[in-house]
Structures are given as structure tokens and as C-alpha cells.
Amino acid sequence: MAGAPRGDGELSARLRGIARALDRRFGRPGSCGHEIAPVPNLVLTILSQNTTDANRDRAFADLLARFPTLPRLAAAGAAEVEEAIRTGGLAKAKAASILSALRRLKEERGDYTLDFLRSMTLADARSYLTSFHGVGVKTANILLLFCFGFPAFPVDTHILRVTKRLGLVPPPATLAKAALSLEPRIPPGEHMPLHLNLIRLGREVCRPRNPLCPSCPLLSLCPEGLRRTGGKAGPL
Ligand code: SF4
Missing domain, CATH: 1.10.1670.10 (Helix-hairpin-Helix base-excision DNA repair enzymes (C-terminal))
Structure with a gap:
């Protein structure tokens, strides 16, 4: 039964x-139709908090239109990023999370990359991603499954x-x-x-x-x- x-x-x-x-x-x-590179995907996952997929996607498109490369985004001021993602809600907190994530990657890894996750165990890679402000288990798992092919759920x-x-x-x-x-x-x-x-x-x-x-x-x-x-x- x-x-x-x-x-x-x-x-x-x-x-x-x-x-x-x-x-x-x-x-x-x-596939899920969201085949984008890992770091932009990290930005997308931060934008996905407490909003609909449609608002998240609009905020992401607005952000990319204003800052087409990761170095340009990382060099932006918090107020500019906040303005660009306003349609996604919680813009102030999300702008701060995005900028701190990019700056941390640059500081720790010398580049805007998450490729080093490939050589980690699933548990360690998830633990690394969830150490970013604004990234929970669900969004970390989305990234690990769809960008890296980990058996995350x-x-x-x-x-x-x-x-x-x-x-x-x-x-x-x-x-x-x-x-x-x-x-x-x-x-x-x-x-x-x-x-x-x-x-x-x-x-x-x-x-x-x-x-x-x-x-x-x-x-x-x-x-x-x-x-x-x-x-x-x-x-x-
Ligand atoms: S999975 Fe949902 S829809 Fe399907 S039988 Fe169970 S309760 Fe009903």
C-alpha cells in the first residue's frame, strides 16, 4: 500500500x-531553458528571492541592459544597481547581495568565476554557495544541478x-x-x-x-x- x-x-x-x-x-x-553561465546564474538566483519568475527575469534583463559585463556590474554603485533591478522587488537588499558576491569572488578567486566548484564535493559546493548572502539551499541546488550537473535536487x-x-x-x-x-x-x-x-x-x-x-x-x-x-x- x-x-x-x-x-x-x-x-x-x-x-x-x-x-x-x-x-x-x-x-x-x-533542460530548464535557463542555460546561462554560473556567475550570471548566481546573480539571477539572488534576484529570484520573494518574487515571481516574470519579475525576476525582467529585473535580470534590465540589469544586463545597464551593465552588460560582470566587471562593469561589479564596479557599479549600489544605488545604480538598485535602480536597475527595481522591478524585481527588495532592490536594496538584492543590489547589496549581488555586489558583495561579485566582489568576494574577485577577491578570493581573482576573477568572476565559479568554475572551481566543479572540483568540490556536492556538499562543499553547496556550502560555499549558501555562504553568499541571499543564496539559500534551493537556489544553490538550482545552480549546482543546471550549471554544473551535480546530482542536487x-x-x-x-x-x-x-x-x-x-x-x-x-x-x-x-x-x-x-x-x-x-x-x-x-x-x-x-x-x-x-x-x-x-x-x-x-x-x-x-x-x-x-x-x-x-x-x-x-x-x-x-x-x-x-x-x-x-x-x-x-x-x-
Ligand atoms: S500527487 Fe497530488 S494530484 Fe496526484 S494523486 Fe497525489 S494529491 Fe492527487
Whole structure:
């Protein structure tokens, strides 16, 4: 029966079954469409705090239009950067975070680069990124997964909701706790496709209100869906 996984092996098996079912429904996703270099991606992740993707992207485009290179951005004054990213909200704090991140990289590494992360372990690379002001576990994981190909698992609000309903993480889990508990149990090669397909499921099917359980590809694996529909669990 579907329910809270009893051990690591069972959780891994359920995650594999979920990944397969989502691939069948949505297809195998290739990329997230945000293929930008690591340091600009770090800037993008700082801009993504507490705002919508659309506002983040507008602020990023405005910033690039005003400061087309990293050295020019790093040399800018805080007020100029703040003005350029105003559409993304929290402009003062984000401008300070962006400038301090760029200046720290230049000081520590002699260049605006994050390439040295490639030679680190996943845990060390994440720890380095989250030491920047304005970079949390979720945004660090996005960068590590999409820019560097680490087996990191970013958990956003859609994935947190879906994985709680599936009984993969406990109800009180935060974004960071869910990410760190699921990440090592996800089968190799599934981190990116599962991340993208769970977000899609959360947006289109497992919506915050009125999830469409009867037409969900995960119904037979989902305690919450079975409770809502009065159905029975099927095989993985
Ligand atoms: S069965 Fe319902 S609750 Fe479970 S994942 Fe699907 S939509 Fe969400």
C-alpha cells in the first residue's frame, strides 16, 4: 500500500516509480531553458528571492541592459544597481547581495568565476554557495544541478506540496529539509527530469487547491490522492 516509506530502499524505489510515471505522462524533459553561465546564474538566483519568475527575469534583463559585463556590474554603485533591478522587488537588499558576491569572488578567486566548484564535493559546493548572502539551499541546488550537473535536487513550493501529499517527506518539512532528505535517494540521472516533471505536475495537476487526483499519473502511488478518491494503491 502507498504510504510513508519505511526505509531508504523503499523511498528510492518509490522515487524511481514516480519518475517513470511522470516521464510517461509528460515526456522526458531535456533542460530548464535557463542555460546561462554560473556567475550570471548566481546573480539571477539572488534576484529570484520573494518574487515571481516574470519579475525576476525582467529585473535580470534590465540589469544586463545597464551593465552588460560582470566587471562593469561589479564596479557599479549600489544605488545604480538598485535602480536597475527595481522591478524585481527588495532592490536594496538584492543590489547589496549581488555586489558583495561579485566582489568576494574577485577577491578570493581573482576573477568572476565559479568554475572551481566543479572540483568540490556536492556538499562543499553547496556550502560555499549558501555562504553568499541571499543564496539559500534551493537556489544553490538550482545552480549546482543546471550549471554544473551535480546530482542536487532543488525543491520549490510545488515540489514540497507534491512530495508531502505523496508521503515522501513529513508534513513539517521545509524546502531545505525536503531537498536534503530526497536528494541522496533519487536514482542517478533522475534529479533534473524529476525536478522539472514534479514542478509541472504541481502546476497542472497537483494544484494547491482542488488537485486533479482522478487524472493524476501518480494516483496509485499517492496516499493523499487515494484518501481523496477512496481508491486503492497499485504497484510501483
Ligand atoms: S494523486 Fe492527487 S494529491 Fe497525489 S500527487 Fe496526484 S494530484 Fe497530488
